[in-house]
Amino acid sequence: xxxxxxxxxxxxxxxxxxxxxxxxxxxxxxxxxxxxxxxxxxxxxxxxxxxxxxxxxxxxxxxxxxxxxxxxxxxxxxxxxxxxxxxxxxxxxxxxxxxxxxxxxxxxxxxxxxxxxxxxxxxxxxxxxxxxxxxxxxxxxxxxxxxxxxxxxxxxxxxxxxxxxxxxxxxxxxxxxxxxxxxxxxxxxxxxxxxxxxxxxxxxxxxxxxxxxxxxxxxxxxxxxxxxxxxxxxxxxxxxxxxxxxxxxxxxxxxxxxxxxxxxxx
Amino acid sequence: xxxxxxxxxxxxxxxxxxxxxxxxxxxxxxxxxxxxxxxxxxxxxxxxxxxxxxxxxxxxxxxxxxxxxxxxxxxxxxxxxxxxxxxxxxxxxxxxxxxxxxxxxxxxxxxxxxxxxxxxxxxxxxxxxxxxxxxxxxxxxxxxxxxxxxxxxxxxxxxxxxxxxxxxxxxxxxxxxxxxxxxxxxxxxxxxxxxxxxxxxxxxxxxxxxxxxxxxxxxxxxxxxxxxxxxxxxxxxxxxxxxxxxxxxxxxxxxxxxxxxxxxxx
DNA sequence: ACAGCTTCTCAACAATTCATCAACTGTGGG
DNA sequence: CCCACAGTTGATGAATTGTTGAGAAGCTGT
Numbered sequence: 001x002x003x004x005x006x007x008x009x010x011x012x013x014x015x016x017x018x019x020x021x022x023x024x025x026x027x028x029x030x031x032x033x034x035x036x037x038x039x040x041x042x043x044x045x046x047x048x049x050x051x052x053x054x055x056x057x058x059x060x061x062x063x064x065x066x067x068x069x070x071x072x073x074x075x076x077x078x079x080x081x082x083x084x085x086x087x088x089x090x091x092x093x094x095x096x097x098x099x100x101x102x103x104x105x106x107x108x109x110x111x112x113x114x115x116x117x118x119x120x121x122x123x124x125x126x127x128x129x130x131x132x133x134x135x136x137x138x139x140x141x142x143x144x145x146x147x148x149x150x151x152x153x154x155x156x157x158x159x160x161x162x163x164x165x166x167x168x169x170x171x172x173x174x175x176x177x178x179x180x181x182x183x184x185x186x187x188x189x190x191x192x193x194x195x196x197x198x199x200x201x202x203x204x205x206x207x208x209x210x211x212x213x214x215x216x217x218x219x220x221x222x223x224x225x226x227x228x229x230x231x232x233x234x235x236x237x238x239x240x241x242x243x244x245x246x247x248x249x250x251x252x253x254x255x256x257x258x259x260x261x262x263x264x265x266x
Numbered sequence: 267x268x269x270x271x272x273x274x275x276x277x278x279x280x281x282x283x284x285x286x287x288x289x290x291x292x293x294x295x296x297x298x299x300x301x302x303x304x305x306x307x308x309x310x311x312x313x314x315x316x317x318x319x320x321x322x323x324x325x326x327x328x329x330x331x332x333x334x335x336x337x338x339x340x341x342x343x344x345x346x347x348x349x350x351x352x353x354x355x356x357x358x359x360x361x362x363x364x365x366x367x368x369x370x371x372x373x374x375x376x377x378x379x380x381x382x383x384x385x386x387x388x389x390x391x392x393x394x395x396x397x398x399x400x401x402x403x404x405x406x407x408x409x410x411x412x413x414x415x416x417x418x419x420x421x422x423x424x425x426x427x428x429x430x431x432x433x434x435x436x437x438x439x440x441x442x443x444x445x446x447x448x449x450x451x452x453x454x455x456x457x458x459x460x461x462x463x464x465x466x467x468x469x470x471x472x473x474x475x476x477x478x479x480x481x482x483x484x485x486x487x488x489x490x491x492x493x494x495x496x497x498x499x500x501x502x503x504x505x506x507x508x509x510x511x512x513x514x515x516x517x518x519x520x521x522x523x524x525x526x527x528x529x530x531x532x
Numbered sequence: 533a534c535a536g537c538t539t540c541t542c543a544a545c546a547a548t549t550c551a552t553c554a555a556c557t558g559t560g561g562g
Numbered sequence: 563c564c565c566a567c568a569g570t571t572g573a574t575g576a577a578t579t580g581t582t583g584a585g586a587a588g589c590t591g592t
Contacts, residue, residue: 045346089371114445115373135443136373137420139453193539208446229579230541236580247580255447256549256578257460459550496552502569513569520568522560 037151038062038079042072042098043087043113052085055140056147069093073101076108083151084108085143086130089115103129109150111143132264133208153265174242174251174265176204183242190241195220199234200242203252203262212259235260303417304328304345308338308364309353309379318351321406322413335359339367346374349417351409352396353379369395375416377409398530399474419531440508440517440531442470449508456507461486465500466508469518469528478525501526 039061043049046067053063064081066072069090076084084102088095099110112130131150134143153173175184181197183190192200202220203211211219213228221230235254239246253261305327309315312333319329330347332338335356342350350368354361365376378396397416400409441450447463449456458466468486469477477485479494487496501520505512519527 115371133445135445138441139439141453195540208443208448210445210447227542229543232579233541233581236582254579255460258447261446461551493553495554498568499552499570502571522567 036060036062037082038064039083039085039147040064040066040072040075040081041085042066042069042090042095043085044068044090045087048087051140052143055144059144059148061147069095069098072098076102080106080108082109083147083154084110085113085147086110087113087115099130109154111146111150113138129205131207133206149264149266176201185242192238192241195234196238196241199231200238200252200262203260204264207262207264210255210258210261215259231260302326302328303348304330305349305351305413306330306332306338306341306347307351308332308335308356308361309351310334310356311353314353317406318409321410325410325414327413335361335364338364342368342374346372349375349377349413349420351377351379351413353381355381365396375420377412377416379404395471397473399472415530415532442467451508458504458507461500462504462507466504466518466528469526470530473528473530476521476524476527481525497526 039056041049041052041056041063042065043052044067049065049067053065056063064075064079066075070093072084072086075081086095086099090098095112099112102108102110109131110129111132111134114133114135131153132146134146173184173186177183178201181192183192183197183200198220199216202216213231216231217223217226217228235252236246239249239252243249243251251263251265253263255261305322307315307318307322307329308331309318310333315331315333319331322329330341330345332341336359338350338352341347352361352364356364361378365378368374368376375397376395377398377400380399380401397419398412400412439450439452442448443450444467447458449458449463449466465482465486468482479497482497483489483492483494501518502512505515505518509515509517517529517531519529521527
């Protein structure tokens with residue numbers, strides 16, 4: 001684990017060869033109204049940044065751009081946005097490093113853009129802790145939808161106005177606090193056992209990615225021997241604690257013939 | 267962590283060992299207007315490069331050339347083009363290796379030129395992930411058409427102007443996300459069974475290549491015994507989920523007397 | 533160290549979904 | 563017009579997942 005940090009010092013060396021081709025977030029006092037959110041788009045491809053920014057701005061967001069990892073970190077330090085859209089495969093300081101660095105002292109929402117379709121395996125090993133995940137090529141509308149979704153999930157105001165959850169109608173709010181190892185559903189704390197917590201944490205840290213039972217045994221149980229039925233069974237009990245209707249899972253989905261997948265909230 | 271990132275950093279090393287025998291993409295600041303796209307043509311035959319370049323330039327593209335694999339990789343690293351036209355049978359570092367190397371950290375669109383018509387079998391084993399595929403001899407116009415087609419598919423801007431998809435009239439956008447095993451048609455998620463997903467993924471990974479039912483049984487079902495009617499039947503149900511009009515397939519085409527072929531989008 | 537508790541594991545069974553294949557129908561090419 | 567091949571449909575069985583319970587293993591507090 002110690003081996004994850006030292007890259008910090010090398011940052012400048014790595015970056016030196018990359019010209020900063022970046023528009024940073026507008027500085028000065030934030031002129032936005034109370035409802036306006038700022039998004040930072042990090043991608044080395046300028047066209048991608050432009051298209052994405054255009055779409056997000058059209059939806060009323062304030063958008064900043066960064067062309068590489070260091071620029072992104074600097075931008076975030078200077079004026080933290082409400083959400084970051086981060087391409088994983090950046091040249092130089094990779095997107096994964098940026099994310100890891102970020103996660104060391106912040107819970108800033110991040111949506112990850114993955115270049116290759118089969119990149120799953122590389123992503124899996126690292127507990128990256130992204131809030132959502134998108135494979136290129138994607139449509140700007142889809143990204144915008146995800147942005148809205150993540151922000152909605154993260155928005156504290158939402159809790160205040162969610163009085164009418166009476167009938168158990170629709171949305172369920174689910175929060176995972178890794179620090180206190182507490183999981184909250186609809187404002188109520190649910191008691192999870194150690195394994196249950198590890199499982200839900202792992203899955204939620206890799207939203208939308210499908211894992212086989214064997215993979216879950218490997219990453220959550222950290223054992224190569226072990227009965228796959230155990231995974232099934234834990235999923236079962238987890239659903240009873242976390243899903244509004246365990247018979248019709250909305251978060252912890254079964255992918256028949258493959259395994260399970262975590263679906264981030266609406 | 268040092269071991270996780272290096273893919274990006276090693277790029278130069280990989281490229282460095284190869285003598286540059288190549289006209290590389292023009293360097294310096296890109297002088298193109300916003301609409302201009304750059305294509306890299308990789309072929310060991312200079313005449314082919316010339317003819318293809320001539321045609322593409324006539325259509326308004328900026329074209330770079332590379333005569334072998336290493337040169338191609340270097341060129342791409344130095345100034346990534348918008349699309350690569352890649353001959354599979356390069357001397358030395360083969361085209362397949364180039365493609366594989368490329369795919370390790372990028373989703374750059376690639377059109378593959380295959381020398382022999384019967385090369386299918388060699389291609390099939392490796393999931394090369396090309397975006398389109400052309401058999402020599404081909405007409406330059408045909409290649410140009412394919413280039414335009416692939417770029418159109420990949421271009422995010424396309425989405426901005428496609429407001430009038432209302433009536434489900436013409437173009438259907440189809441996306442396959444291997445990570446979440448989700449297939450999206452026209453923005454709607456369609457539920458596929460495991461086999462259906464495997465089948466469509468395999469076919470789409472080898473655009474335009476015709477496969478017999480036996481080949482599909484071998485590669486998708488991974489069995490040598492098995493009734494070919496099963497393939498037919500799965501194609502049938504797949505069409506109903508994926509094709510706008512299953513009676514007149516636009517993607518999953520029947521090649522009478524042979525088998526099936528996947529046609530990449532318009 | 534031990535008792536009492538919780539949690540994990542695994543096997544057995546039930547329920548569901550899906551793949552398969554065969555028989556039939558439709559269609560296009562010669 | 564005929565024949566071969568592809569499309570369509572439905573019944574059946576196999577495979578996968580959900581569910582439950584009982585025993586094993588691990589903790590905690592005394």
